[in-house]
Amino acid sequence: MATVAHKGDPNWWRGAVIYQVYPRSFQDTTGDGIGDIKGITQRLPYIASLGVDAIWLSPFFTSPMADMGYDVSDYCNVDPMFGTLADFDEMMEEAHHLGLKVVIDQVISHTSDQHPWFIESRASRTNARADWYIWADPKPDGTAPNNWLSIFGGPGWEWDGVRKQYYMHNFLSSQPDLNFHNPDVQEAMLGTVKFWLERGVDGFRLDTVNYYFHDKQLRNNPPVVYDPQSTGLETDTNPYSMQNHLYDKSQPENIEFLKKLRALLEEYDCRTTVGEVGDGDRSLTTLAIYTSGNDKLHMCYTFDLLSPHFTAAHIRKVVSKCQEIVTNGWVCWAFSNHDVVRHVSRFMETADEREPIAKLAISVLSALRGSICLYQGEELGLPEADLAFEDLRDPYGIRFWPAFKGRDGCRTPMVWQSGKPHGGFTQGGKTWLPVPAEHVTLAVDAQEADGDSILHHYRKTLAFRKAHPALLDGDLTFLDTQADLLAFIREKNGERLLFVFNLTREAQDFPLPAALAQSHPLPMPGYGPAVEDGSVRLKPFDAFCARV
Structure with a gap:
């Protein structure tokens, strides 16, 4: 080793x-x-x-x-x-x-259903690892204990005929969830x-x-409430997104x-x-x-x-x-x-x-x-x-x-x-x-x-x-822009760097604020926009950096 x-x-x-x-x-x-x-x-x-x-x-x-x-x-x-x-x-x-x-x-x-822990847990309700996974009885009509869903599709519960109980799985039915409420x-x-x-x-x-x-109470997740004025009823291809996941995670x-x-x-x-x-x-x-x-x-x-x-x-x-x-x-x-x-x-x-x-x-x-x-x-x-x-x-x-x-x-x-x-x-x-x-x-x-x-x-x-410690863990302060530009200053221990990114498909101008008018352009790999009349002229998908 x-x-x-x-x-x-x-x-x-x-x-x-x-x-x-x-x-x-x-x-x-x-x-x-x-x-x-x-x-x-x-x-x-x-x-x-x-x-x-x-x-x-x-x-x-x-x-x-x-x-x-x-x-x-x-x-x-x-x-x-x-x-x-x-x-x-x-x-x-x-x-x-x-x-x-x-x-x-x-x-x-979660583990695989082939993990020895799960094989033992599903064997009976009284074995040493019986409570290592999330088991629950069915409802009187035989359906799952609640409405929780699997991210990979379908209910978040799978019936096991040996224990005559359901077990929970957030992903595949072959990926049973562990019961972290159990200290063991x-x-x-x-x-x-x-x-x-x-x-x-x-x-x-x-x-x-x-x-x-x-x-632990296995409460049902409520539905997601959409604002029809802003988004309408928007879901992707997976019904999982239709629930507000209050109870099956982030406890x-x-x-x-x-x-x-x-x-x-x-x-x-x-x-x-x-x-x-x-x-x-x-x-x-x-x-x-x-x-x-x-x-x-x-x-x-x-x-x-x-x-x-x-x-x-x-x-x-x-x-x-x-x-x-x-x-x-x-x-x-x-x-x-x-x-x-x-x-x-x-x-x-x-x-x-x-x-x-x-x-x-x-x-x-x-x-x-x-x-x-x-x-x-x-x-x-x-x-x-x-x-x-x-x-x-x-x-x-x-x-x-x-x-x-x-x-x-x-x-x-x-x-x-x-x-x-x-x-x-x-x-x-x-x-x-x-x-x-x-x-x-x-x-x-x-x-x-x-x-x-x-x-x-x-x-x-x-x-x-x-090469610039300010980029590792320095402060970040956004600057207001008139165009659809991403502009901010990174700062640490006296080093102040201005960044302007043009993420659009059109040329953009960034007028340098008065406080930054004396900025000194710092060559950033692959980029070198021109600075003319107090403005940075950025091409599509361009970037600018300067010491300020």
């Missing part, structure tokens, strides 16, 4: 850039068409070359893979498709050698966290961190458990947590609660910027609200991850906008106050893959096709070599998801050879961010 001395800045995570690796799709070394841990180790120098601080590994634990590893059957082992614990130790040692922290995905709100469950889950802490990991990305507890009891989790991490040096908060329009409020007081989570991210909106108004609204309510916590921003359509596809209207939007997006992200999560392939400007139904592996997409195509389009294999089959991802004949031809032309080697590529822009932009 790798032994690592964790020394240095305990607050390394504040303003850090974290690169998410989806192990299935990063690099295959065995020829089976599925990425593995040895492949990650092989590509660590590339990740380090980007200038990021840490990697986040999506689940690699033993699993039946009904939900691509988010259905865990053994929290303390590596699934054979990815390798072994020894492979993981080797990977982590190499990451640390390269100066990269290692953050792993901890999925503790809490201790067991903290034990799985300690296993990896002892192994030397630097932190945990906590999947669905606000889903741990449920309402107050979660606060004390997060404090227990933080107390465990405090026993180790320089570790961190980043929680995933999915709570509708309450997400930022939940984030504020979960990261406040320096005794719960270190940071969280929400889905507010993982939306279709790449506008100055939207970003300002989200960041302003965050600054208003997250007064002593910390946020982690992202435009893409393994659960959403890749952001260049969400933001662009035509194919020729892919490159300028990809470059501007990382420039905006790097200028915001908070930490950053990047998702593999976004540094290449990869668009969402358009897959045929027969190629889908995501149960979420299969369930709601064709209205919703699922998450496979952002999970296709990474492309390394433009002249190799499957973009150099594997030497085998087939990949677990198809590699789009348009991705292969954007492979790493092709972009390494082009000094103006998106890949080089990412490297230069992340280096620019690291």
Whole structure:
């Protein structure tokens, strides 16, 4: 087992850039068409070359893979498709050698139905783990205990003929939810966290961190009330959005458990947590609660910027609200991850906008106050893959096709070599998801050879961010603009930087306020708008920076 001395800045995570690796799709070394841990180790120098601080590994634990590893059957082992614990130790040692922290995905709100705990729990109502999951009797007419729904479609309850009870599942029926009201469950889950802490990991990305507890009274969720004057009755393809989820997640009891989790991490040096908060329009409020007081989570991210909106108004609204309510916590921003359509596809209207939007997006992200999560392939400007139904592996997409195509389009294999089959991802004949031809032309080697590529822009932009401490954790103050521009000042220890971003498809002018008239333009990678007659002249998808 790798032994690592964790020394240095305990607050390394504040303003850090974290690169998410989806192990299935990063690099295959065995020829089976599925990425593995040895492949990650092989590509660590590339990740380090980007200038990021840490990697986040999506689940690699033993699993039946009904939900691509988010259905865990053994929290303390590596699934054979990815390798072994020894492979993981080797990977982590190499990451640390390269100066990269290692953050792993901890999925503790639910397990696989193949986990030994659930197999025992469903066997009877009197066994030692009978109360480790959320069991409830049916209504007199045999229907589910309440109206809770699964995110993946249908009721949030599944009937079990052995116990003659329903069990709760927020996701697939093969992903039963753990009963965190049981102290033994809490201790067991903290034990799985300690296993990896002892192994030397630097932190945990906590999947669905606000889903741990449920309402013990099993009260029905009320419907969402829409304002017909402003929105009308708007729902997406999933009825889950029609409920106001007051009782099946985000319960107050979660606060004390997060404090227990933080107390465990405090026993180790320089570790961190980043929680995933999915709570509708309450997400930022939940984030504020979960990261406040320096005794719960270190940071969280929400889905507010993982939306279709790449506008100055939207970003300002989200960041302003965050600054208003997250007064002593910390946020982690992202435009893409393994659960959403890749952001260049969400933001662009035509194919020729892919490159300028990809470059501007990382420039905006790097200028915001908070930490950053990047998702593999976004540094290449990869668009969402358009897959045929027969190629889908995501149960979420299969369930709601064709209205919703699922998450496979952002999970296709990474492309390394433009002249190799499957973009150099594997030497085998087939990949677990198809590699789009348009991705292969954007492979790493092709972009390494082009000094103006998106890949080089990412490297230069992340280096620019690291060179200016004000961008890591300095204050952020928005400026009023007459046009649809995003303008703000970042400030720390006497360094004041003005940023202006034109996210529109038309040229815009930003008149410099009198107090900023003597600003000194600071070259920002990829951008250099002209300043004429006291105004910054920005082209479409342009950016400006100055010392003020």
